[in-house]
Amino acid sequence: MKILQIDIERCLGCHSCELACAVEHSQSKELSRAINESPPPGYRVNVIAGDGAVGPLQCRHCEDAPCVVVCPSGALVKSEDGPVLLNHKLCVGCGLCLIACPFGVIYSDVEGKAVIKCDLCSERLVAGDDPACATACPTKALRFREPEGLE
């Protein structure tokens, strides 16, 4: 199964992945319109700096995902083909997953009533495309591919 691989050395911190993520999760899927949508689409990947390095961070779609374990409403599920997915309708916004996530990559949405997280662009995957963030990365710091040497 392909994963989102991050090459910290290549990341220049341009935040293009964030914009592409927000556009992909917008209603219009078009940058100039997405920025004016209400509620704002929000992005699920964050470029984070620390320890002299910078890199994009999004849900790692854990094998044994703690967020799924703690979710009281069944909104978070680990799908069979990989991604940890959120059913927005079932989310009550309790925030337990935010605490449980070891990577800090689940975010409260703008209104604070539910959470948002990376869905690995599942719609794009069905269409045979890579996730939007990986497509947008100008330096290929983010790549969607089979894990190498991680067996």
Place this chain on the structure above:
Amino acid sequence: MKNYPDTHPEAGPQESIEKAFSCGLDTAWSRLKEQEPQCGFGTLGLCCRICRMGPCRIDPFGDGPKEGVCGATADIITARNLIRMIAGGAAAHSDHGRDIAHSLLLAARGDATDYMIKDEGKLLSIAREIGIEVTGKDINKIAEEVAEKLLAEFGRQDGALLFTRRAPEKRQKLWQDEGVIPRGIDREIVEIMHRTLMGVDNDAENLIRQGVRASLGDGWGGSMIATELSDVLFKLPQPIRAQVNLGVLRKDEVNIVVHGHEPTLSEIIVAAARDPELLNLAEEKGARGINLAGICCTANEILMRHGIPIAGNFLQQELAITTGAVELMLVDVQCVMPSLGSLCQCFHTKLVSTSPKAKFPFAEHIEFKEKEALAIGRSIVKMAIENFPNRKRERVAIPSEYISEVVAGFTPENTYQFLGGKYRATYRPLNDAIISGRIRGAAGLVGCNNAQMDHDSGHVEMAKELIKNDVLVVATGCSAIGAAKAGLLHPEDALQYAGKGLREVCQAVGIPPVLHLGSCVDCSRILITLCNIQKEGGLGDDLSDLPAAGAAPEWMSEKAVAIGFYFVSSGVQTLISPSFPVDGAKGTLDLITRGLEKIVGAGFEFEDNPVKGAHIIIDHLNRKREALKLAPMMYELAPSALTLKNKDVEK
């Protein structure tokens, strides 16, 4: 699956692009693919690199930063960057104007003997207009004084540029009252650079106002000087038949392509290519002649003065080389892709750069000097001829079916004669046609090609929709070439696309529905034409009253931003596509649309679909017609009649 881009069916040979892609040659389209997706912050205009505390970005979504390190908001950042684009564009047009004025000065003083005053009539009328005594004076002395006085416009410190007096009085007063009258061409450009420095002007409106002023210094200063003095040196263009598109390249002749902007060089090459000695040499080398063709605006300059064919517009510069039939491409300044040199390495084509301001990778540099113009021109033509035997016949692929007939070379001056006849030259028939509802109004189509859009589709589709709705189109630069390739500049064939009212006028006068007005500095001719229409009477007392609009439907260069701004600042509503890089800043966007309308009586509109764009223009013209209380369009059914007709259809 095909991997090459689409072009408009009438734009030019799709095969050339396919061929380039299949041979693995880089073109603007393939490089765009490499660039995609392009940076969203840049597209929205939300990045600032002006000081080294940055680079800073504004987050258009989520909870990210809303201000740069210095505190600049999206509005401040976009306004600063936008007017810096105006500075770039105005500088380019105006430096071109300066060079032409300088050439005139050298010619007048006898220091550049290959140039001479070819249009004394125009020189005299300019001299009288700017207050130079002409009676009893030698023509060269007059030319010297005109050149000196107009060169002084660049360094002028206060007052108002001389040519702003050509605008209607009401417009001049508006510029004075709003504090946007250009004081000096260079001064306004420098002031943009000062104001946009870190920590100077941080009020979006105040910044945009300076952009307005600098753009006026371009349209009514630098560009207008370039146009006027080019006419003096190289003669006022007259309508002339010619051919356009890549098919103008010839299989059995030495093909020389001139590309760039300044006519000082291309005019000399035209003369050199007609030299009998060089023609003999070409024959010796096995060629049947010397074929000169142009790309971009230098092409427009020699098209309208000599009928020299045009090989294509901006996006065809690389395709011309891929025909394998070009012996030499010579370039000067502006819109010349740095990719040309490496592309030439794949063919026998020689690339020659000529301006000390513009050098290119893999190009041979032969500096052009006015004082030795013809000698240098001859040596370049000779170089091309000597390269003819190196042409590899098996690699030559000229898309010879791509060729259109055009009539070019219209100017505000000769329009008088067209409309009124030689002995009663007047704009009256045009004004009458607008007033009576045969012609809805006029639209100026200008600007570039942009690899992000289907090549020429913006220009062609918009022009067709406009003329179909009885809008007279005047075009310059790459827009005019785009329309020319689609056959819209042909006085007979193009009329099939025109609405009934416009068609009647064009047939009576003998002009195509799309008029070629020249190069991009010749957008100043559009301003003059509008002034003449206003002066003729019956259509209001300011340019903003006229049923007129501008459009740059495929822009890419900063020069187009400057042109758009001087159109709007002169009172001409202007449609832009793609949008300016200010989409991420609501305040700035509002300022250049509705805000400018309050200040200068016109604003920008943005629409990427050319047909929808045409209708935005048509609606605007209708509103202006209504405000002037003009007659309804002659052949348009009244709304009530229209409903009736629809009901009939339903039955």
